[in-house]
Amino acid sequence: MDAGSRTDGIRIGIALSAMGFVLSGLGACVAILARDLSEPTSRLALLSSGFAVGLMLVAVVGPRMLRRWAIPTVLGLGSVVCAVGAVLIAVAPAYVVAIAGGLLVGLGGALLVLVAPLMLNGPTAASRLSRVNAVASGVGILAPLAVGTLDTLGPTGRLAMLAAAPPLLLLAVLTRRTQPPPPPTATAVPVLIDSAPAVGLAGKWRRVGRRVVMDVGVGWLRVVLAVSVEFCFVVWGVARLVAAGLPTATAALLGSAFPIGMAVGRAIGPIRINGWSPVVPSSVLAAAGTLLVSLFDAPAVVAAGLIVAGLGVAPLYPVTLASLVATPGISAARLAAVGAMASGTAILVAPALLAVLARAVDLRTAYLITLPLLAVLFLLSRRSGRTSFV
Numbered sequence: 001m002d003a004g005s006r007t008d009g010i011r012i013g014i015a016l017s018a019m020g021f022v023l024s025g026l027g028a029c030v031a032i033l034a035r036d037l038s039e040p041t042s043r044l045a046l047l048s049s050g051f052a053v054g055l056m057l058v059a060v061v062g063p064r065m066l067r068r069w070a071i072p073t074v075l076g077l078g079s080v081v082c083a084v085g086a087v088l089i090a091v092a093p094a095y096v097v098a099i100a101g102g103l104l105v106g107l108g109g110a111l112l113v114l115v116a117p118l119m120l121n122g123p124t125a126a127s128r129l130s131r132v133n134a135v136a137s138g139v140g141i142l143a144p145l146a147v148g149t150l151d152t153l154g155p156t157g158r159l160a161m162l163a164a165a166p167p168l169l170l171l172a173v174l175t176r177r178t179q180p181p182p183p184p185t186a187t188a189v190p191v192l193i194d195s196a197p198a199v200g201l202a203g204k205w206r207r208v209g210r211r212v213v214m215d216v217g218v219g220w221l222r223v224v225l226a227v228s229v230e231f232c233f234v235v236w237g238v239a240r241l242v243a244a245g246l247p248t249a250t251a252a253l254l255g256s257a258f259p260i261g262m263a264v265g266r267a268i269g270p271i272r273i274n275g276w277s278p279v280v281p282s283s284v285l286a287a288a289g290t291l292l293v294s295l296f297d298a299p300a301v302v303a304a305g306l307i308v309a310g311l312g313v314a315p316l317y318p319v320t321l322a323s324l325v326a327t328p329g330i331s332a333a334r335l336a337a338v339g340a341m342a343s344g345t346a347i348l349v350a351p352a353l354l355a356v357l358a359r360a361v362d363l364r365t366a367y368l369i370t371l372p373l374l375a376v377l378f379l380l381s382r383r384s385g386r387t388s389f390v
Helices: 001-034 040-069 071-091 095-121 126-139 142-153 155-177 200-245 248-254 257-268 279-296 299-313 316-325 332-358 363-380
Strands: none
Touching: 001 040, 001 071, 001 095, 001 126, 001 155, 001 200, 001 248, 001 257, 040 095, 040 248, 040 279, 040 332, 071 095, 071 155, 095 316, 095 332, 126 142, 126 257, 142 155, 142 248, 142 299, 142 316, 155 299, 200 257, 200 279, 200 299, 200 316, 200 332, 200 363, 248 299, 257 299, 279 299, 279 316, 279 363, 299 316, 316 332
16 A cells, blocks of 8 residues: 555545544434423434534535545545534533534535545555444443443533534545645546447446346435434433433433444454355344344343444445445446435434334334334345455
């Protein structure tokens, strides 16, 4: 790995670590904001929806931004916007301000998510994304601990979210001092369906086009499923511990169980067993953790289930995203935007759907929604290969 690749890895590591801190603290902040602002917990589900809307907006305008601006510029802009959002969540005096903070975290975080696979693209993308996300998950462990500790000792635990702002702003300053690299289109895979050479081969190229579209569609769906499962635990893990009978501050502290599992799982990286996709053992492990979280009401068992689920969920997003971005026939920048759209769709729908189910039944039963999501992901990723694992 050359010096440029190492520098890119460090920048993305800083960006995703700070964002990981914010996202890992989001679940604890949902419960604390509900208490501080006298709002029902289910209404604070819109906090994650703001992040999702940001992802989807950037997915639409992201490729156009990357054609006009260098990747470091987009990285710096995303860092600043994400930092402002984290500050608003930390100090929000009203519900609207908190939701605005979630939207800005989404917009800024989406820009970071957009450029990450482009800066770490290549044959080892899945492993590099896993390592970077492992560092981010390790930093994320600190968020629930900091939120819970501050909530016990200070006025409100969500002030801990202020810790994410300095590294993000520092990253923005550093990116302004660097020479912008060539635009992503310089190394992007050519679009095959735009280069059919002869009329006699039109049918062949149409078939190639359909296959590319199908591959992208399957890749998009795998990212949606992976992120859906992850954010069900990110957003509602602390609330599940509160429902098991723990005080809010204690639940926020034990909410670090899921980030701990994620950090360990991403440090281990994708697990390869014979010819199976690494998604398969990860899905099985995540399902086992879901059953522990859902079927038992003892706080210790629920926390253990969060750790097991984190171990299983950890490789799902890096592996599915790397596979999507590596799909031949479409530029990497466009595929990264498709990945951002998939993440936004998942974050917008899955935690909100879990909240709706929790109102109809209870949160422990609603958590079972992750099992069919994992089952479909399992079926789409049974074997390794171009369309299931890169």
